[in-house]
Amino acid sequence: MKKLVFSLSVLALTLGSCSSNDDEGTVQPIPTGEISGDITTAKTYPLGNYTLQGTVKIKNGGSLTIEAGSTITANNSDGTADALLVENGGKLYLNGTAAQPIVFTEASSTPGSWGGIIMFGDAPIVGSNGNTTATSEDGNNLTYGGTNATHNGGSLKYVRVEYAGKKLTDNTSEMNGFSFYSVGTGTVLENLVAYKGADDGFEFYGGTVSTKNLISYGNFDDSFDWQDGWRGQENTNWYAYQTQTGNYGMEIEAKSVNNAFWPVVSNITLKRAAGTVTEGGTSAAEYDAIQFKKEGNGEYNNVVISGYTTAGATAVRIQDVATNTNQVDGGKIKMLNVKITDGTSQFAAKDATFTVTFPTGNYTTSTTTTGATLTSGAWSIVNGVNLIQ
Template sequence: MKKFLLGLAIIGSVFTGCGSDDDTSVTPPATGTITGTITTDTTYPYGNYTLVGIVKIASGVTVTFDKGSTITCNKTTGDNALVVLNGGKLVVNGTASEPVVFTEASAVPGSWGGIIMYGDAPINAIGGVASSTSEDGNALPYGGTNAAHNGGALHYVRVEYAGAKLGDGTKENNAFTFYSVGSGTVLDHLVAYKGADDGYEFFGGTVSATDLISYGNYDDAFDWQDGWKGANNSNWYGYQTVKGNFGMEIEASNNNNAFFPTISNITLKRAAGTTPEVAGAIEIDAIQFKKEGNGNFNNVVIDGYGNYTEASVTYEGVGIKIQDAATNTDQVNASKIKVTNVKLSNTTHEVKGATDAISVSFPSGNYTTSASATGASITTGNWTTVNGASLIQ
C-alpha cells in the first residue's frame, strides 16, 4: 500500500509541476485508498481519496494534502477517523478557492470521527493532573511540558458529518478534536460542518486558531476544557441550525487556573426553530461558563438566543450564562472572565446565573456592550460555501 501511495505522489508531482499556484482544475485528480498507520513521510497530490478505518500518522512522520483534494470515508466500512499521533504532523495546503474537504459518503451527521490531533503541550485536567487519557475511543495519553508542540499546519480545511463514537469511546468525537496540541501548530481557515457533536473541542494545550466556522453542529459550536490557554485566537463564527446546544461551552475541569484563553472577533448565531440536541437538556445559551471556565473575549456579536418551549415549559435564553457558584466567585468576581464590546439581538437575557442563587455582577469594565461591535470578519470564498450555499448567514 505504501508503495502505491508513494507512486501516486510521484505521478501527481509530474502533473502538478513545482509551482504552488498551479490551477488544479486542469489537473487530472489522483485517486487512492488511505488506510492503516502511515509510517513514512507521504504527500497526497490533488485528488479524490478514500479513507478507510482509523488512519494514524505516526510520530516523526509528516503527511501532506495538496489543495483542492477531497478525502471521503464510508460509515458502512466501520469506524473511520484521521488521527495525528503525538510527534506526527498533518499539513493541509488548502486555499480560499480550493479548500481540502474531509467528508463521509452518506452525508449524515455523526458518521465518522473527524480529525483528531494529539500533542504534548501542558494541560490541567480533573484533579489538577498534568496528563490524562483521551475519551475518543483511542484511549491514548495526552498532556506534557512542550508548550511549543507542532502538529503541523491546517489551512482551508473542511470536515463534514463527523461526531461518531469510535470503538468503546465514552462520547462522540467532534469535527476537529485537539488533545494537548501546542502553539507551534497552525490552525487557520477551518470549517466544521454538520457534525453530531461539537464543531471544535480543545483538551488543554496552547494552540491558537484563526478564522474558524462552525456550522450546523448538533452540540456546541466551540468547546474546551482541561486548561486550554490559546492566546492568539480570532475570527470565530458559529451558526447553529436545526439542532444545537451552546454557542460556546467553556470549562476548566474544576481548576481555578491563573491563566485564560483570549479570543477576539466572535459571532454566535442561532437560527429560529433550532432545538437542543437532546430533549430535556436545556442548553440554549450563547456562552456558558462552568467548572471554573474563564477567558478574555472582545468584539462579540450574539444573535438568536431567545426563548425555547418544551413540553409547555418556556426556557429563557441567555447571552452569558454562569452555571455554578464557584465559577461566579473565582472567575467572574476575580476578573478572570472578561467579555467586552458585546452586541446582542434576539436574545432574552444579557447575563444571568443558572439559578436565582447565582447573582452575577461583573467588576467594572469586564462586561461591556457596544452597538458597533462587528464580531467575526470572515473573508468569503469557495471555502465558505457548501454545494453553492454560503455558510455565513
C-alpha cells in the same frame, strides 16, 4: 501500511487530424485511491479524490501532506471507525486555499458518520484534580499532556470537515469535527470549517494552540468547546451558525481548577437559527450562547450574539457557585464589547442560589461591535450555500 492506488484511466482529448499543424491536448488524470493504516514516514498525496479507510494514524516521526483542492471521503457503511489521527510527534500538512480547500466528507452525508481530524501533542494541560496528563475521550484512550508549549503538529489551512462527530458504541466516547489534544503554539490552524457534525464543531483539550478564521456550522452539540486548561492567546474570527439541532455556542470549562491563566478570543459571532432545538430537546436547557462552568474563564472581545431567544435562555450563563466566585468575581472572565441583536438577556446564574455581578469594566456592551469578519470563497460554500450567513 498506508497505500495509495492511483487510477489507471486517462481521458485523452485529440483535436483534429494528425497533420503537423494540428494541436493535441490531454486532460491529466485525477489521482484516486485509498488512505489507510499507519503513516510512519513522509507521505504526500497530490491533488486528487481519495477514500479514507479506518482510523489513519500519523505516528511519531511520520508526516502526511495532501495538496490543495483534494477531497477525502470516509464511508460509514463499511463498519469501520474512520478518522484521521495525528499522534504526538506526527505532522499533518493540509494547506488548501480559499479557492481550493481540502475537503473531508462522508459518502452518505450523514452527521456523525466518522471521527473527523484528531491531533495530539505534548503541550501543557490541567486535567481533573490538577493532573498534568489525561486520557483521551475519543475511544483511542491515548495519553495527552506535557510541558512542550511550542509543540508543532503541522499546518491546517482552508480545511473543511463534514458530517463528523461519530459517537462510539460505548455511548460515552465521542469525536468532533476537529479535536485538539494538548496541541501547542507551533501548530498552524487557520480557515477551518466544521460542517454538520453530530458532536462539537471544535474542541480543545488543554494545550496552547491558537486559531483564526473558524466556521462551525450546523453541529449538533456545541459550536466551540474546551476543557483541561486550554490557554490559546491569539484566537480571532470565530463564526458559529446553529441550525435545526445545537446546544451551546461556546461551552467553557476548566475541570474545576482555578487556573491563573485563560484563553483570549477576539471577534466572535454566535448565531442560532429560528426553530433550532438542543440535542435533548429544549427542556435540556443547553440553549444559551455561552456557558461557563467548572472554573472556566477567558477574555472575549467584540462578540455578536443573535437568535438565542428560547424562553429562559441568556447570552452568558454561569453554571456554578465556584465559577461565579473565582472566575467572575475574581476578574478572570471578561466579556468586552458585546452586542446582542435581539431581546436575549446579557447574563444570568444557573438558578436563584447565587447572583452574577461582573466587576466594573469586565462586562461591556457596544452598538458598533462587528463580530467575526471572514471572507467567503469556495472554502465556506457547501452545495451552493454560503455558510457565512
